[in-house]
Amino acid sequence: MKLLISTALPTRWGPAEISAYGERENDESPYLCLAFGQVDPSKPVMVRVHSECFTGDVFGSRKCECGDQLDMSCKQLAIESGVLIYARQEGRGIGLVNKLKAYKLQDQGLDTAQANEQLGFPIDMRTYEKVAFILKDMGIKDIRLMTNNPDKLEALEEAGFNIVERIPVQAESCTFNMAYLRTKRDVMGHLLDLEE
Numbered sequence: 001m002k003l004l005i006s007t008a009l010p011t012r013w014g015p016a017e018i019s020a021y022g023e024r025e026n027d028e029s030p031y032l033c034l035a036f037g038q039v040d041p042s043k044p045v046m047v048r049v050h051s052e053c054f055t056g057d058v059f060g061s062r063k064c065e066c067g068d069q070l071d072m073s074c075k076q077l078a079i080e081s082g083v084l085i086y087a088r089q090e091g092r093g094i095g096l097v098n099k100l101k102a103y104k105l106q107d108q109g110l111d112t113a114q115a116n117e118q119l120g121f122p123i124d125m126r127t128y129e130k131v132a133f134i135l136k137d138m139g140i141k142d143i144r145l146m147t148n149n150p151d152k153l154e155a156l157e158e159a160g161f162n163i164v165e166r167i168p169v170q171a172e173s174c175t176f177n178m179a180y181l182r183t184k185r186d187v188m189g190h191l192l193d194l195e196e
């Protein structure tokens with residue numbers, strides 16, 4: 001993996017510098033990094049690792065909270081400065097089409113974890129080596145990580161980063177995503193504070 005390009009990107013949250021990292025020059029699915037404000041890697045840096053969710057990020061799907069989390073994170077990063085890494089691991093790594101197949105199974109009564117299993121996939125196939133590569137490439141060592149996911153904390157600690165703080169990214173629950181959020185909390189151990 002290598003840095004392919006960095007350039008300025010004005011966003012609705014504020015000015016950012018966007019960088020694309022890929023395996024080859026015309027990588028069709030590059031990892032993206034949005035750096036808001038002056039990121040000083042000699043100090044702890046606020047970081048959000050957001051895994052791609054086409055339906056949530058682009059179409060505002062209410063089956064999950066990804067779109068809201070992306071919006072909340074970028075808003076906060078633009079205020080305090082920091083880095084969003086957009087990891088191309090759609091559907092927790094199973095891909096968009098398989099995720100939609102899992103949605104169909106969920107409509108038949110399975111939860112998000114059971115649906116993945118029925119399709120022959122683990123609950124979560126994501127890995128964080130590429131994320132670690134990008135953070136190291138940026139010279140970042142100490143991280144204030146915006147996450148509810150203990151696996152992400154552990155993965156980045158194992159990759160040698162010092163997590164100085166966990167900042168929760170709690171989106172509003174709604175009738176459509178409540179069951180999904182409960183599964184995330186109860187089956188996947190996410191640190192969520194949900195209304196019952």
Ligand SMILES: [Zn+2]
Pocket residue numbers: 053055056057064065066067
């Ligand atoms: Zn999502």
